[in-house]
Amino acid sequence: MDVQRKPLITQNGSRLPQPQSQSKLKPPTSFKRPRSPDEVSACKRSRRDTSTSSSNETLNSSTVSISITSSKQCLSSSVPKLRNSKSTSTLRPSVLKQPSTSKTKSTATVKPISRQAPVSNKTTSGNVSRAVESTGVEPTTSNSTAKPTAAGGNRKRPTWDLKGRLQDMEELLRSQDVHSQTLATQLTDYNQRIAYLESQKNQLSDVVSQKEQQTSDASKQITNLRNQLKNAEDEFNSMKRKYQQELDDLNFANTSLKRQREALEGDILALQQETSGLKSTMSQLTSAQAGLNAELESTKLLLDQSVKDGKDKDAEIQQLKKDILAHLATIDENNAKLREHETERRKLHNSIQELKGNIRVFCRVRPLIGDETLGNDGSLQHMSFPDIEGKILELEKIGDVSLNESTISAARRANNKYEFNFDKVFQPTSTQAEVFEEISQLIQSALDGYNVCIFAYGQTGSGKTYTMEGPNTGDPETIGMIPRAVMQIFDTIRGLEDNGWQYQFEASFLEIYNETIRDLLGNLKEEVKHEIKLAGQGNNEVVVTNLTVVPVTTEKQIHALLKTAAQNRAVAETKCNERSSRSHSVFRLKITGSNEFTGEKCQDLKESCRSILEQDHVYPDSSGTLNLVDLAGSERLKESGSEGQRLKETQNINKSLSNLGIVILALANKDSHIPYRNSKLTYLLQNSLGGNSKTLMFVNVSPKEDNFQETLNSLRFATKVNQCNIGTATKKIK
Numbered sequence: 001m002d003v004q005r006k007p008l009i010t011q012n013g014s015r016l017p018q019p020q021s022q023s024k025l026k027p028p029t030s031f032k033r034p035r036s037p038d039e040v041s042a043c044k045r046s047r048r049d050t051s052t053s054s055s056n057e058t059l060n061s062s063t064v065s066i067s068i069t070s071s072k073q074c075l076s077s078s079v080p081k082l083r084n085s086k087s088t089s090t091l092r093p094s095v096l097k098q099p100s101t102s103k104t105k106s107t108a109t110v111k112p113i114s115r116q117a118p119v120s121n122k123t124t125s126g127n128v129s130r131a132v133e134s135t136g137v138e139p140t141t142s143n144s145t146a147k148p149t150a151a152g153g154n155r156k157r158p159t160w161d162l163k164g165r166l167q168d169m170e171e172l173l174r175s176q177d178v179h180s181q182t183l184a185t186q187l188t189d190y191n192q193r194i195a196y197l198e199s200q201k202n203q204l205s206d207v208v209s210q211k212e213q214q215t216s217d218a219s220k221q222i223t224n225l226r227n228q229l230k231n232a233e234d235e236f237n238s239m240k241r242k243y244q245q246e247l248d249d250l251n252f253a254n255t256s257l258k259r260q261r262e263a264l265e266g267d268i269l270a271l272q273q274e275t276s277g278l279k280s281t282m283s284q285l286t287s288a289q290a291g292l293n294a295e296l297e298s299t300k301l302l303l304d305q306s307v308k309d310g311k312d313k314d315a316e317i318q319q320l321k322k323d324i325l326a327h328l329a330t331i332d333e334n335n336a337k338l339r340e341h342e343t344e345r346r347k348l349h350n351s352i353q354e355l356k357g358n359i360r361v362f363c364r365v366r367p368l369i370g371d372e373t374l375g376n377d378g379s380l381q382h383m384s385f386p387d388i389e390g391k392i393l394e395l396e397k398i399g400d401v402s403l404n405e406s407t408i409s410a411a412r413r414a415n416n417k418y419e420f421n422f423d424k425v426f427q428p429t430s431t432q433a434e435v436f437e438e439i440s441q442l443i444q445s446a447l448d449g450y451n452v453c454i455f456a457y458g459q460t461g462s463g464k465t466y467t468m469e470g471p472n473t474g475d476p477e478t479i480g481m482i483p484r485a486v487m488q489i490f491d492t493i494r495g496l497e498d499n500g501w502q503y504q505f506e507a508s509f510l511e512i513y514n515e516t517i518r519d520l521l522g523n524l525k526e527e528v529k530h531e532i533k534l535a536g537q538g539n540n541e542v543v544v545t546n547l548t549v550v551p552v553t554t555e556k557q558i559h560a561l562l563k564t565a566a567q568n569r570a571v572a573e574t575k576c577n578e579r580s581s582r583s584h585s586v587f588r589l590k591i592t593g594s595n596e597f598t599g600e601k602c603q604d605l606k607e608s609c610r611s612i613l614e615q616d617h618v619y620p621d622s623s624g625t626l627n628l629v630d631l632a633g634s635e636r637l638k639e640s641g642s643e644g645q646r647l648k649e650t651q652n653i654n655k656s657l658s659n660l661g662i663v664i665l666a667l668a669n670k671d672s673h674i675p676y677r678n679s680k681l682t683y684l685l686q687n688s689l690g691g692n693s694k695t696l697m698f699v700n701v702s703p704k705e706d707n708f709q710e711t712l713n714s715l716r717f718a719t720k721v722n723q724c725n726i727g728t729a730t731k732k733i734k
């Protein structure tokens with residue numbers, strides 16, 4: 001039985017200790033070499049034969065011989081192999097010689113034998129010699145097995161030498177007996193050895209069982225340990241995961257805390273800076289406080305002084321209050337007087353205006369412009385302004401131009417000189433401001449409740465539009481009479497508001513072209529028909545149907561309306577050439593005012609013709625209308641040669657302008673019938689051409705000598721108007 005056991009190896013590769021040392025369990029090496037099946041069977045047979053021969057002494061020699069021979073063969077086949085083997089224990093004869101005592105069974109007895117190994121061949125051979133000596137039999141080998149047969153005599157006995165041969169056989173038999181004894185001894189040894197080994201085997205089997213049990217226990221233990229290990233690993237892993245999670249959480253918390261710490265550090269820094277700033281402010285405030293304290297002390301002293309003074313002043317104030325009350329009473333008294341004086345001033349102003357005449361004519365000569373100045377130093381050869389007061393214009397015909405006698409009757413002088421007297425003559429150098437200054441009193445009359453009508457009459461290109469509206473250059477110096485009148489009205493009412501006057505304004509702007517009224521503030525695309533009607537209380541207020549009338553409260557609004565009207569006229573002009581020259585434009589501003597202190601009101605009393613000088617004036621109501629009219633070109637338009645639209649245009653212009661003259665003359669002659677309705681223009685202006693109205697006519701003339709005849713015609717027409725006294729402006733008493 002192989003007692004060598006594999007070492008117990010744990011899963012981690014460590015060796016578990018063997019229950020006994022290998023050396024103790026190692027069987028004698030002489031038993032290790034396995035025999036071949038032939039050898040085993042031969043030996044078995046030999047033993048059986050030997051046993052048989054030894055037990056049966058009756059064996060015959062041949063049988064013994066064969067048995068010995070076979071045993072010898074068996075040995076001879078074994079010995080050479082043993083000799084060749086390096087295993088000393090197998091070959092050592094001493095092993096064979098060992099007594100089969102009980103001691104040989106103990107392991108301790110075996111060990112010394114084992115310790116003798118290795119044994120050299122020399123030793124082996126020595127032992128063999130000693131075996132020969134003890135037995136007296138020479139060791140045999142397989143080769144020498146035949147030799148004993150020959151040893152009896154290498155020389156072969158003759159067949160007939162039976163005695164010799166018998167001796168040889170006996171000799172051989174003796175030697176074989178000796179050998180047999182030796183072998184028997186050896187066999188006994190072997191048996192003892194086998195028994196010993198059997199007991200060893202049993203012991204080892206027990207050990208093996210124990211070891212197996214131990215192994216099983218160890219395996220179970222290992223399994224348990226593995227399970228524990230696995231559990232521990234699982235637990236470890238779960239703990240690891242848990243701790244990892246906790247670690248992550250802690251890391252996250254740590255990062256958050258770091259951020260918070262950084263933020264707090266930033267806050268701390270800011271607070272530190274703020275604190276240092278506050279400290280410095282505090283120190284400044286402290287020093288300032290010290291200064292203030294000092295100042296306070298001095299102020300307290302001053303205050304004490306002031307309190308003393310205050311008491312004195314209180315007495316003074318009481319006295320002053322009394323004085324103020326007395327003054328206020330005086331002021332009220334004076335204001336009442338002022339209002340009375342204002343009313344008186346109005347009366348006087350309008351009386352003066354009436355004394356000046358209700359129709360006044362201003363002549364304006366425009367300067368030469370553009371190409372007209374070529375070859376001319378700006379002086380006018382055919383015109384002169386002889387008087388210092390600026391009321392006379394002299395017109396002189398240069399050259400042999402024959403004048404129509406009928407046109408020069410009124411103003412003819414010797415040497416073709418014509419002198420014209422007007423309320424004012426403005427030379428070409430006169431500015432817009434100078435011109436307006438002369439008409440500003442009329443604007444005041446409109447605020448006082450009078451109807452005011454300002455015309456611009458003259459031939460085309462004589463400067464009517466320039467005078468009334470001004471050039472569209474944006475230059476405040478050149479703005480015309482209409483914007484200046486608006487400006488003055490709003491400037492004036494701002495001052496009158498303090499005296500209790502409140503005003504409302506309504507503006508409209510229309511043109512009369514070809515005896516058709518067109519709304520310049522309305523929608524041009526709409527073809528709206530406009531008619532003139534008398535409406536209102538007593539049917540004495542002239543109104544235009546479908547006309548845009550805009551309530552205005554500011555100067556700016558009126559300027560916007562004027563701009564709209566100019567744009568609409570420009571559009572109309574593109575449709576009809578020179579339309580502006582061939583139409584009358586009328587800007588109307590209706591002014592209504594009342595005085596909350598005096599109860600005065602503006603009222604337009606058209607039907608009344610009584611002079612304000614003849615009345616005890618009471619102003620229950622007051623409203624006036626300012627009419628600013630830019631008339632169509634007054635040049636003599638020849639009807640012959642004109643046809644169609646142009647002829648109609650010409651006829652309408654001639655008609656309306658001549659009718660204007662007729663109406664003015666009729667008013668001057670105090671005719672019973674005033675032909676207002678003969679033209680749209682006079683019908684529209686009927687309340688501004690008589691009664692309580694005040695009329696101003698600008699006669700604009702061209703400085704060009706070429707326009708001499710037309711200039712003469714215009715001046716004559718204006719002279720005729722200027723000579724009219726068309727009644728006095730009045731206010732109705734209620």
Ligand SMILES: Nc1ncnc2c1ncn2[C@@H]1O[C@H](COP(=O)(O)OP(=O)(O)OP(=O)(O)O)[C@@H](O)[C@H]1O
Nearest residue numbers: 366367459460461462463464465466471580581633
């Ligand atoms: N006092 C002035 N100073 C400078 N330029 C003037 C003056 N009066 C008129 N003009 C210029 O003369 C030209 C003709 O004037 P404006 O158009 O006012 O004439 P008008 O009589 O209105 O003509 P129309 O009948 O064709 O409308 C314009 O270029 C204008 O700027």
